[in-house]
Amino acid sequence: MKRRNFIKKTALASIxxxxxxxxxxxxxxxxxxxxxxLQDPDPFTMFKKGxxxxxxxxKPWNIxxxxxxLDDKVTPNKFMFIRNNGLIPEGIDxxxxxxxxxxxxxxxxxxxxxxxxxTKFKQHTYQLTLECGGNGRSEFNPxxxxxxxxxxxxxxxNWTGVRLRDVxxxxxxxxxxxxxxxxxxxxxxxxxxxxxxxxxxxxxxKSLQDETLLAFQMNGKDIPLVHGxxxxxxxxxxxxxxxxxxxxxxxxxxxxHDGPKMTGTSYRVPxxxxxxxxxxxxxxxxxxxxxxxxxxxxxxxxxxxxxxxQLLHIRGHAWAGELEVSKMEYSIDFGASWxxxxxxxxxxxxxxxxxxxxxxxxxxxxxxxxxxxxxxRGVAQPMLLPGWNxxxxxxxxxxRIAVKIK
Amino acid sequence: MSKEDDFREGIKKIYHLLKLLxxxxxxTATLLFVYISNFEFSPPVGEKDAYVANLVxxxxxxxxxxxxxxxxxxxxxxxEVVNNCTNCHSAxxxxxxxxxxxxxxxxxxxxxxxxxxxxxxxxxxxxVNYLVSNYPxxxxxxxxxLTNIEWYELED
Numbered sequence: 001m002k003r004r005n006f007i008k009k010t011a012l013a014s015i016x017x018x019x020x021x022x023x024x025x026x027x028x029x030x031x032x033x034x035x036x037x038l039q040d041p042d043p044f045t046m047f048k049k050g051x052x053x054x055x056x057x058x059k060p061w062n063i064x065x066x067x068x069x070l071d072d073k074v075t076p077n078k079f080m081f082i083r084n085n086g087l088i089p090e091g092i093d094x095x096x097x098x099x100x101x102x103x104x105x106x107x108x109x110x111x112x113x114x115x116x117x118x119t120k121f122k123q124h125t126y127q128l129t130l131e132c133g134g135n136g137r138s139e140f141n142p143x144x145x146x147x148x149x150x151x152x153x154x155x156x157x158n159w160t161g162v163r164l165r166d167v168x169x170x171x172x173x174x175x176x177x178x179x180x181x182x183x184x185x186x187x188x189x190x191x192x193x194x195x196x197x198x199x200x201x202x203x204x205x206k207s208l209q210d211e212t213l214l215a216f217q218m219n220g221k222d223i224p225l226v227h228g229x230x231x232x233x234x235x236x237x238x239x240x241x242x243x244x245x246x247x248x249x250x251x252x253x254x255x256x257h258d259g260p261k262m263t264g265t266s267y268r269v270p271x272x273x274x275x276x277x278x279x280x281x282x283x284x285x286x287x288x289x290x291x292x293x294x295x296x297x298x299x300x301x302x303x304x305x306x307x308x309x310q311l312l313h314i315r316g317h318a319w320a321g322e323l324e325v326s327k328m329e330y331s332i333d334f335g336a337s338w339x340x341x342x343x344x345x346x347x348x349x350x351x352x353x354x355x356x357x358x359x360x361x362x363x364x365x366x367x368x369x370x371x372x373x374x375x376x377r378g379v380a381q382p383m384l385l386p387g388w389n390x391x392x393x394x395x396x397x398x399x400r401i402a403v404k405i406k
Numbered sequence: 407m408s409k410e411d412d413f414r415e416g417i418k419k420i421y422h423l424l425k426l427l428x429x430x431x432x433x434t435a436t437l438l439f440v441y442i443s444n445f446e447f448s449p450p451v452g453e454k455d456a457y458v459a460n461l462v463x464x465x466x467x468x469x470x471x472x473x474x475x476x477x478x479x480x481x482x483x484x485x486e487v488v489n490n491c492t493n494c495h496s497a498x499x500x501x502x503x504x505x506x507x508x509x510x511x512x513x514x515x516x517x518x519x520x521x522x523x524x525x526x527x528x529x530x531x532x533x534v535n536y537l538v539s540n541y542p543x544x545x546x547x548x549x550x551x552l553t554n555i556e557w558y559e560l561e562d
C-alpha cells in the first residue's frame with residue numbers, strides 16, 4: 001500500500017509540476033503574452049525576412065533590402081523593407097476590427113467591419129511601388145537625421161483591397177473636402193496612449209485614384225502583421241508613409257491633415273532649393289507628394305568578376321512616382337556615354353517597370369555600371385546627389401554596381 | 407495477498423499509468439492547440455521581453471570598448487546616453503546618425519516637444535559632447551566612391 005501511495009504521490013507531483021509549468025505558460029497566453037517563439041528578438045524569424053536584409057533599427061523596427069535582393073518582378077515579403085514609426089499593435093482582434101470614416105468633411109460618420117468592407121465593395125488588385133521618402137538618406141552631406149537608408153527602402157508587391165474612393169463615397173464626401181488623414185492602432189514609442197506615432201494622409205485627388213486601396217491582402221495572402229495587418233492604406237508612387245498600416249479610422253478633412261509627421265520637417269522638403277546644411281523654417285517646407293524617377297540594378301550583385309569578352313546581362317526595375325519611365329540607359333564610363341536598355345511597360349499604373357541590357361566591356365579593368373531612368377516628362381535621375389534637404393528625402397541619384405573584367 | 411490480488415494490483419497500476427499518460431497527452435494537445443491558434447494573431451516580441459536574456463547578466467558589460475547591451479562606444483558620458491536615449495528608441499537609431507552639437511541639441515528639443523522626452527538638465531551637455539566626440543559627421547562629398555565591394559566570380 002505504501003508503494004501505491006508513493007506512486008500516486010509521485011504521479012500527482014509530476015502532473016502538478018507539469019501543470020504548474022504549463023499553467024504559468026498558459027496564463028501568459030491568456031494575458032496576451034507572446035508565445036516563446038515570438039519572444040525571439042531575431043527579426044528574420046519574427047517577420048520572415050530573408051538573409052541579407054539589413055536591420056537599421058530595432059525600436060522601432062526599420063529593416064531594408066539590398067539592391068540584389070529586389071530582383072523579383074513582384075517583391076516577396078522576405079525582401080520587403082520595414083519602416084515603423086511606433087510599436088507594432090498588440091493583440092489585434094480581427095473579428096471586431098472596424099474602420100471609421102469621420103472628419104469635418106464626411107457627410108455622415110460611418111463605421112465598417114472588415115467583412116463589410118470586403119463584401120460591400122468591389123475588390124481590386126494592383127502591383128504598387130512603395131518607396132520610403134528617406135530611401136537613400138545615408139548619402140546626404142552634411143548627414144541628415146533619421147534612419148540611414150541606403151537603397152533598399154523600396155518594394156513593389158501586389159495589393160488586394162477595395163478602393164478608398166468607393167468607401168469614402170459610400171460615407172459621403174462634402175464639397176469642402178481637401179485631404180484625408182489616417183489613424184491607426186500602432187503604439188507611440190513613449191507608450192503614451194494619447195500620442196499617435198504617425199498619422200499622415202493624401203489630398204483628395206490622390207485619395208480618389210483607382211489605384212488607392214484599402215488593402216487587406218499582400219501578394220495573395222493576409223498582409224503580414226509588420227506590414228499593416230489587417231488593413232492598410234496603399235497609395236503607390238507617393239512616400240510609403242502615406243500608406244498607413246493597421247488602419248482603424250480615416251478622417252475626411254476640410255484642410256490639409258495635421259497629424260503627427262504631416263507637419264514641421266517630416267516628409268517635407270524646402271519649397272525653394274537651399275544650400276547643403278542650411279537651416280529651413282518650418283513654414284518654408286513643402287509636403288512631398290509624388291516620388292521622383294529612380295531605378296535599381298538588381299542583377300548582378302555589385303562585385304561581379306567576369307572574363308574579358310564575356311557579355312554582362314544586367315537587369316532591374318525603374319519607377320517614377322505618379323509618372324511612367326519612358327527611357328532607361330546604362331553607362332560604363334561614368335556618364336561620358338549612355339546606352340539604351342530595354343524597358344518594359346508597367347503591369348499597371350504605379351507599378352515599377354523592368355529593364356535589361358547586355359553590356360560589353362572593351363578592355364580589362366575596374367568598371368562601374370551606372371543606370372539612369374528618365375520619366376515621361378523628360379526628367380532623368382542625377383548622377384550626383386540631388387538637392388540637399390534637412391531630413392534627407394528624395395535621393396534619386398543613379399544606382400551603380402562595381403564590375404571587374406579579368 | 408493472493409495471486410489474484412497481486413494481479414489486480416498490477417492491473418490497477420497499469421490502469422493508473424495509462425490514465426496519467428492520457429491526461430498528459432490531452433493536456434499537451436490542448437496547450438499546443440491554444441499555442442498554435444494564438445500564434446498567428448499574437449503581437450510580435452515586446453521590446454521589454456526581447457532583452458530579458460541580456461539583463462540577467464551584467465547589463466552594462468563592456469567588451470572591446472563597446473557597451474554590449476546597446477552597442478555604444480565606451481567613453482565619458484556613456485551611461486548618461488544609455489539612461490536617457492534608449493528608453494523609447496533603440497541605440498541603433500543614435501549610432502547611425504551623425505550630427506554636430508547644434509543639430510543634436512535641436513534634435514533633443516524636437517524630442518522634448520513632440521516625443522515626451524524629459525528635461526535632461528546638466529546631462530544634456532554631457533550627452534551632446536559624447537555624441538559629437540564619438541559619432542562625428544564625416545565629409546562624404548557629393549557622391550562617395552563604392553566601398554566594401556565583395557568581389558565574386560560571376561558564372562555566365
